Amino acid sequence: MPCLRPCLTVVLLLVGTFLHPSAPTLAQTELDDRMYDIARELWCPLCSGVRLDACELQACVQMRAEIRQLLAEGRDAEWIVAYFEGEYGPQVHGQPPLRGFQSLAWLVPAVAVVGLGIGAGLRTRRAVRQRRSAVVPRIRSQSLPKA
Amino acid sequence: MSDHPSTTESVAGPPPLVSRSLLLVVVAISVMLVLLALLAWRVLRAQPVALAVGEPAPPFHLQLIEGGSLTLADLQGQGVVLNFWASWCDPCRDEAPLLEEAWLRNRDAGIAVLGVAHLDQKAAALRFIQTFRITYPNGRDSGSLIARAYGIQGVPETFFIDPAGNLAGAWRGPLTAEAMQQFLPLIQPAP
Numbered sequence: 001m002p003c004l005r006p007c008l009t010v011v012l013l014l015v016g017t018f019l020h021p022s023a024p025t026l027a028q029t030e031l032d033d034r035m036y037d038i039a040r041e042l043w044c045p046l047c048s049g050v051r052l053d054a055c056e057l058q059a060c061v062q063m064r065a066e067i068r069q070l071l072a073e074g075r076d077a078e079w080i081v082a083y084f085e086g087e088y089g090p091q092v093h094g095q096p097p098l099r100g101f102q103s104l105a106w107l108v109p110a111v112a113v114v115g116l117g118i119g120a121g122l123r124t125r126r127a128v129r130q131r132r133s134a135v136v137p138r139i140r141s142q143s144l145p146k147a
Numbered sequence: 148m149s150d151h152p153s154t155t156e157s158v159a160g161p162p163p164l165v166s167r168s169l170l171l172v173v174v175a176i177s178v179m180l181v182l183l184a185l186l187a188w189r190v191l192r193a194q195p196v197a198l199a200v201g202e203p204a205p206p207f208h209l210q211l212i213e214g215g216s217l218t219l220a221d222l223q224g225q226g227v228v229l230n231f232w233a234s235w236c237d238p239c240r241d242e243a244p245l246l247e248e249a250w251l252r253n254r255d256a257g258i259a260v261l262g263v264a265h266l267d268q269k270a271a272a273l274r275f276i277q278t279f280r281i282t283y284p285n286g287r288d289s290g291s292l293i294a295r296a297y298g299i300q301g302v303p304e305t306f307f308i309d310p311a312g313n314l315a316g317a318w319r320g321p322l323t324a325e326a327m328q329q330f331l332p333l334i335q336p337a338p
Contacts (some may be wrong), residue, residue: 029168042299045266045291046301048264053299054151056236057235058235059235059266059267061235061272062234062235062267062268063266065266065268066268085290086289086290087287087289087291088266088290088291089289089290089291089295092288101185104182104186105186107182108179108182108186109177111175111178111182112175112179115171115175115178116175118171119168119171119172119175122168122171123168135305143286
């Protein structure tokens, strides 16, 4: 049969693709993507200023594998981040928590922005008032008939 | 031109000594400085303190990998070799046989060797223990609390604690046979 050979080739190729041990499945790729998403939120506890997803140290390779394993077990990102903070210390957290004393790291800039906003608003209002008070007498003096 | 002052000039009173906006800026800056000072104080307080020889070793509570837990108080009266290690640390592999040998030789003489897995996973730590046939107690340092209390800078690091609970010595980097010979007599309990 003339079409037997191409059909057989296609079938063999498909079987080969599925049986190939190094071919990542869609689920594995998705798991890796989720793992890297979480690792991007965390910091290497040994380096200074290196995120966990980018760190080449063996310690971080093992930590990423641990994230992957926890995801495979059904843990969500929030749980894993909290687990890492508990296991490896607060230095793995990419941002200070919004609780306790460390919430100051969030509050200080917020207070600064609000304070500067209020200051700028008051200054603008005063400038507008001064301008008005300066303009009104000039208009009055211009509108007066000359003696 | 008139010699009399204008209406607006006569209504305006003397200027205030400190304008309201300036006062607000000063208050805002003061609040910011206070908050920053508090933050700096907290950060500085969190920095590990350098331990001094002869001073009491920081107490710890170690969850053992094999199960159970151990505190420094539990080892009162014994010399303690407290070793920080990790499965991902190559020099830790070099010193593991030396620590095991020291434990086997000295445990009956009142010296305890204790391993603290730093920034490590339980499964990986267990594999390390099995690979090197380590029989002395090992635990994981959850939250790096013990590492911070002892101010370690990396692994491996080893602390020698005398039977009274005072620090007799510290060794940064992989242990050597010479270092063991130097420090073990210092933590030997009196017969």
